[in-house]
């Protein structure tokens with residue numbers, strides 16, 4: 001399994017689209033049109049073909065089409081056909097059947113399946129304008145960004161993160177209640193929760209460390225390119241241990257011990273002060289010899305873009321997994337001409353399907369003949385080049 005390009009996409013009552021269909025022939029696509037035309041909405045629809053809340057982190061009720069004044073969105077659907085090597089395309093769909101539904105349904109070949117199964121067929125990874133602020137934001141944003149990259153390579157990462165969050169919520173409930181009552185919490189129950197946390201936490205830290213190492217090797221190995229070289233580090237205690245090669249069982253045991261020791265402090269603070277949920281990612285611009293936060297907006301964009309492309313390149317070599325589909329929202333507009341040309345060359349060389357957006361068709365001159373151009377307007381999606 002390697003190819004996983006989207007051959008077609010059909011949106012029904014999704015955001016601004018009443019109904020729209022796009023046939024790509026498996027090619028990359030650049031979408032252009034005025035502000036508010038629906039370009040990002042289309043990328044968002046694709047980003048929902050992976051578990052989670054998509055590239056805007058939106059709630060399910062937000063994405064259903066709403067007329068002005070309507071409080072609840074309509075039932076909506078995103079359907080796609082994904083290329084599968086030498087076989088008939090796989091039909092994938094997601095959506096809600098009722099306006100206020102709490103969960104979305106995922107179907108593969110007409111059968112309802114858990115959202116995690118999407119990762120068997122499509123792997124969207126994205127870069128959006130919201131990530132321009134990545135280096136100015138709190139650590140949680142960088143963690144989320146990096147965890148997405150980890151997840152794209154190791155789908156089990158999401159399950160570990162969920163297990164960790166769930167156990168942490170239960171632990172904090174026990175601790176804060178005990179703190180408020182001035183009593184001691186149920187030690188047996190706490191021990192069990194902390195054992196779960198330590199295991200899931202050590203798995204998270206190791207997965208992040210693995211991805212970081214592989215990404216750094218990929219970036220270093222790709223050498224001289226028009227995109228700035230990045231040096232990456234994970235600054236969280238647990239990730240650092242994993243990077244230093246501390247054994248899994250040792251990280252797990254130390255995390256369990258740290259959690260047990262932190263009980264009174266966490267209970268009083270009302271939040272957990274140690275663990276991989278506090279980890280952070282630091283990015284350094286090698287040529288400039290500066291942390292990314294001190295680089296220009298365009299340089300930061302190019303740094304993050306390089307990271308996303310490196311991850312895409314890595315994943316495209318994984319035989320057992322579908323190729324990533326790259327979603328680049330408004331990326332071209334930030335790049336100078338040299339880098340725009342380089343991006344087009346790189347996407348072509350990667351042989352991966354990408355969806356790019358921009359307001360002007362001319363931003364994609366370098367992709368002409370190499371990707372499908374689509375005009376986005378009130379009238380819908382109109383292909384302009386073959």
Ligand SMILES: Nc1ncnc2c1ncn2[C@@H]1O[C@H](COP(=O)(O)OP(=O)(O)OP(=O)(O)O)[C@@H](O)[C@H]1O
Pocket residue numbers: 014015016017033034035036037038039040041042062063064065066067073359376
């Ligand atoms: N649930 C919804 N129902 C109907 N319309 C919606 C809904 N959510 C968003 N919209 C509309 O979608 C439009 C925005 O689309 P989108 O963000 O895709 O634009 P864009 O083409 O990316 O524009 P820009 O160039 O400014 O980024 C807005 O006009 C917004 O009002």
Ligand SMILES: [Mg+2]
Pocket residue numbers: 039040041329330357
């Ligand atoms: Mg947009």
